[in-house]
Amino acid sequence: MARFKQRDIISIRHFNKEELLYILDLSKHMEGYNHTDILKGKMLASLFFEPSTRTRLSFESAMNRLGGTVIGFAEPGASSTAKGESLSDSVKIIDGYCDIIVLRHYLEGSARLAADVAGVPVINAGDGANQHPTQTFLDLYTIRKTKGTLEGITVGFLGDLKYGRTVHSLAYALSHFSTEMYFISPSGLRMPKDCLEELRQRKVTCHETESLLGISKKLDVIYCTRIQKERFADPVEFEKVRGVYRLSKAQLEEMGTKDDLKILHPLPRVDEMDESLDGTDFAVYFHQARNGIPVRKALLASVLGAIE
Numbered sequence: 001m002a003r004f005k006q007r008d009i010i011s012i013r014h015f016n017k018e019e020l021l022y023i024l025d026l027s028k029h030m031e032g033y034n035h036t037d038i039l040k041g042k043m044l045a046s047l048f049f050e051p052s053t054r055t056r057l058s059f060e061s062a063m064n065r066l067g068g069t070v071i072g073f074a075e076p077g078a079s080s081t082a083k084g085e086s087l088s089d090s091v092k093i094i095d096g097y098c099d100i101i102v103l104r105h106y107l108e109g110s111a112r113l114a115a116d117v118a119g120v121p122v123i124n125a126g127d128g129a130n131q132h133p134t135q136t137f138l139d140l141y142t143i144r145k146t147k148g149t150l151e152g153i154t155v156g157f158l159g160d161l162k163y164g165r166t167v168h169s170l171a172y173a174l175s176h177f178s179t180e181m182y183f184i185s186p187s188g189l190r191m192p193k194d195c196l197e198e199l200r201q202r203k204v205t206c207h208e209t210e211s212l213l214g215i216s217k218k219l220d221v222i223y224c225t226r227i228q229k230e231r232f233a234d235p236v237e238f239e240k241v242r243g244v245y246r247l248s249k250a251q252l253e254e255m256g257t258k259d260d261l262k263i264l265h266p267l268p269r270v271d272e273m274d275e276s277l278d279g280t281d282f283a284v285y286f287h288q289a290r291n292g293i294p295v296r297k298a299l300l301a302s303v304l305g306a307i308e
Contacts, residue, residue, distance in 0.1 A: 004302040008115040009123045012133040012169040017176040020140065023298055026307065027141050030294040038306040039068035045098035046072030047090075048125070049105045054267060055125050055135065058292035059102050062300055065293070071097060088117050095120045100304060103127075121303050129163040135266055136169040138295040142288040143221055146262045150177040154218050158184045159225035159245055159272055161191040166266045167225060168195055175202045182207045182215055184245075189227070216255040222247070224265045224285075226272050248274035252282065264288050 003019070015023075044063045048056050052074070060070045087110060095101060095118040103114050104125040111124035111131070126132040144150050155174060157167050161183055171181060171191070181204060183191045190208060199206055209215065224247055247263065265273060265285040277283045301307040 005305040006121050007303055008121050009133050009299060009303065010111050010115055011124070011131045012136045012173050013131075015133075015173075020137075020173060020176060023137055023295070023302070024141050024144060026298040026302060027137070027291075027295045028145075030297040030301070033294075033297070036065060037067040038301060039063065039066040039304060042068040042100070042304055042306075043098045044068055044070045044072075044300070045094050045101045046070055046074075047094065047101060047103045047105075048072070048074045049087075049103075049110075050126065051075070052104055052125065054289050054292055055104065055132075056102075058289075059123075059125070059134075059296050059300075062293055062296040066297055066301060066306070068099075068300070072102075088113060091118050091122075100300065123299065123303070126165060129165050129168075131169050132165045132266075133169055134292075134296060134299060135166050136173050137299065138288065138291045139166070139170050139223070139264060139266070140173055141295050142264060142284060142291050143262070145291070146284050146287070147220060147260075150174070150179075152178050153220040154180040154182070155221045155223060156182040156184055156212070156215065156219040157191070157223045157225070158212070158247070160189050160227045161185045161225070162189040164225045167191070167223065170223065171195065171199060171204075175199055175204045180205045180207075182209065182219065184209055184212060184215075186210060212255060216252065216257050219261060220258065222261065222263045224263060224269075224273055226265075226268070226270045245272050246274060247272065247277060249276040249280055249282075252277075257282075 046056060046060055056074060063070050091114045098120060100121050101114065101118055102123045102125050103111055105127050108128035108130040111122060111127045115122040124131055124133055140150060147153060157171065161167050183206065196206055261282050262284050263277060263282045267285060267289055
């Protein structure tokens with residue numbers, strides 16, 4: 001699909017259903033793809049102003065596996081921002097050293113700003129509590145791979161829905177697929193009103209609740225997220241909701257769930273999901289993380305024009 005060539009990937013809202021499915025199909029192709037030189041001579045600049053393990057390393061792994069090379073940094077203290085350089089100036093300089101930029105930044109809108117000033121494509125690897133589009137692609141890929149479809153399923157989003165950029169992106173993407181959604185969170189961490197309004201405008205059936213009780217048997221997928229301490233301005237407010245949810249094998253068995261329920265989590269987990277789940281058929285979150293490789297291979301190859 002030529003429309004991906006040299007395209008910025010800033011928000012999942014910029015992609016229609018056809019384009020989402022194209023990337024998912026290309027990702028499946030990339031799982032068994034053995035050509036390791038299609039990005040030979042191409043360079044990725046990996047700019048991470050916030051901590052990351054899975055996103056940063058899977059992007060770098062994907063680029064290396066396709067024959068490209070990587071430059072960059074994993075913390076802002078290693079860049080000239082520590083000297084007061086603006087993000088705009090940093091991007092203007094770095095885009096002269098590379099063919100594509102992957103950016104994670106703590107400010108909402110930072111990826112859009114970078115794309116506006118860069119001469120090379122920019123991929124948003126997370127901008128504050130706003131968007132994380134490549135995580136959404138691999139979430140969709142994982143759901144379709146484990147459930148067999150994206151159409152007509154019921155998904156429960158559990159945890160921090162206010163600051164959870166992965167939740168915002170995934171909910172919007174799933175709105176293309178006749179998905180029923182349950183948003184399960186403490187009252188102070190509810191899904192933002194503008195997100196809910198947009199989903200309802202798209203004819204999505206949405207429900208809000210503070211508990212899994214009474215709805216667990218309805219869910220095909222639980223998308224669990226951690227309470228993000230780093231997003232709270234007041235530590236006291238964080239302590240009020242810390243540990244409010246803790247999914248466990250015993251809890252799910254007691255409440256009752258569908259036999260083919262799948263649990264996803266963008267990771268890292270802290271105390272919201274017990275390790276007793278790891279060996280169950282419910283748990284697909286480690287597979288989900290590994291799916292970052294074929295998905296990001298697909299995105300890099302298509303944006304850099306190596307595959308159409």
